[in-house]
Amino acid sequence: MKRSFRGMIGLGMTTALLALAACSGSSSGGDAPKTSPDGSAGPKEKVTIKIMANFSSADIAPADKAIFDKLEKALNVELKWIVPPSSGYKEQLQLSLVSGDYADLVMFPSETDESFLNAVDEGVVIPVNKYLDQLPNIKKYTYDVSWEALETKRDGKIYGVPRTSVARNDGFIIREDWLKNIGFQMPANREVTIEQFTDIMRKFTFNDPDKNGKNDTFGFAGYLNTTKMIDPILSSQFGNLGWQKTNGGEYAYMTPMYDKNSTVYKDVLAYTQMAFKEKLVDPDSAVIDRNASIDRFQRGMTGIRYEFAGNAPGAEKKGKELNPNTEISYIFIKDKQGQLKGVSYGTAIFGVWGVTNNAKHPDRALQVLDWLLSDEGFDMVKYGVEGVEYNKENGQRKYIDGVSAPWRKSIVRRANDGDFFIDAKLDEATRNKVKPWVDRSIETVAFSLDQGYIPPAAKEPKFMDFKLIWDETITKIMIGELPVSDFDKLLAQWYEKGGKEYVKQMNDYIASTQK
């Protein structure tokens, strides 16, 4: 295993994969849209659409196939799926791109991922503008900000179709049974102040919330994210809403993180540091990953975890398997002004469908996505196929035990449809309990103006080099190994190492997007 991994990341694998690129070529870009003579999206000629996707399961389940059978019949296409193992998707994607052997429709991890940016730069991914008028559902159910983010080259062309992710201001799942044990009076709207939240964390840590007579619990469950960083416990609550318009000063747009004249980001760091120093946070947080953190929450070691509201019922179910007393609920934390507002740093994009220059029928490939977003298609995407995944009894869906469809929800989503993310198999009462939380997280979201843009300055070696120092210092400040005041020194260094150019380029970019 050691050797194989070495090969994967080092010279061996890189060169092995790229050797295939030596003879790679590219076919020319997509042809003009083809529709039937009457203009409807139902061409007669049957075509094969190759799709490379990142799904949790590599094999198609019968319940998923049922949807695609209907799609193939409706559009007169044959879908050919290329689904590499999820854990190696990124490598497989790189391999297919450099070898020139790629599908018609390819799922890229994000609009800022290097593989996508390179593919756009090199013309592997073609613009979709000219097809959009024939794709009413894609147009209708995509955020404007997502389209803007996919104008990758700022040339007015849109390079892909976003796999929409509902933009949300998520709150926290919380042990409701512990709240009862510490006697906390929760407001009806489940929105609490920062002070109340801190008080809950303290009581969860020191007041034996599980009543087992032992001092063995912690308020908050943290973890290392995919970039090996711990996230601050609270952020937007201190006014950190990403890139926003300033009220004068050197720059027209600024984020508190890089603002030399703002204390907001230091407040964010100071809060997390306070929680670590007071031992309100699981001390393993800076070592474990998200899965381990979830496991520790389920085992009753921690009482609060940052999470999407739709996952609360699942967390309760898992928790009950270990402790029948487990009750999970949800809370939001208001900002210092008493408002509930959180930022979405991204652009509501959770992956991009890129149409490649290998596609002989780009319009037909895009119609696959459009059909899945139509009322007919999306009902099946959301709930499954009647008679295959569920049966209707008294107007209610009764899901068939043991039938799963792991692919259907990983292809398209509709903007602002939070309901999509609530497990369809849950009973109606539970769905109705969770839905207001999901809706609240959608209606209180604010977008950071950067739209996920990465300025060219971020690609400079000295800037990229400094990221490591940044990550190290921020983590050490958060866990209390360095004082918060060290952030000033860090920020000054950051500006020297290319941050000044970064902020300038970001300002130029944001100004260009403001109508």
Next chain:
Amino acid sequence: MRYLIKNKWLYVFLIPGLLYLLIFKYVPMFGIVIAFKKLSIVKGIWGSDWVGFQNFETLFQSAHFIRVLRNSILLSVYQILWGFPAPILLALMLNEVRQMLFKRITQTILYLPHFISWVVLAGIVINFLSPTSGLVNQIITSFGHEPVKFLMEPGYFRSIIVSAEIWKGVGWGTIIYLAAMTGIDPTLYESAKIDGASRLQRIRYITIPGIATTIIILLLLNLGNILDNGFEQVFLLYNPVTYETADIFETYTYRIGLQDGRLSYATAVGLFKSVVGFVLILSANYAARKISGKSIW
């Protein structure tokens, strides 16, 4: 020619192995050319623009180069210093066991960790050393001390990795030495016994010289891989607080190569590692030949 015809089947059997080496080991080596190019995924390797030694200049000018180099070398040195003798010692001890049943059971138990993946093993290490629920810290706190956050202390990182690697690989590593020991002529032991040599003397004057060639070959191979520390174990156990001692070429290459998509630069880093390994293996081979008269070639 007659010799070839006479032994033709032996040469036929060689063909698959040689083809494997050619296709999977030698042909891909041409890919190292991208270390000197600005790789374009459309133009391919040969069509991409040459950038000369720019990627190497960037590597050597990187603020982290010295730290990554130091961490890689130190971790390897510790792995060789502690990890290399461990299977030899274990093999010497197992070789002295006369109870075959006990010997076989012990060997089997010692091999088992080799089959545990690093993902699982890292989870075990994290749990074992956890400041809240880890066994080690439970012992420490039972003596009235404060729990130690082992995995958040840069000073402990190398010891943890090396210890875990030894535990995982020591049993498996004994196989080759035990095999080498079976090749030693038993009459040598019998003669030594008649001459009154003690068990330790027999180990010192018969067993160790008997496996010396194997030891030297494996040591040379280890030296050649001095900048290879193993990606998984470090990646799974490090975090920003321990970058200071934990960031090695593998993790550095992973971040810049895969996460940042700088494949040419990542290849340059890989090539640098290979060149250092090649120089080291040549030097060590020369030194071994001069000192002991034994070497790979």
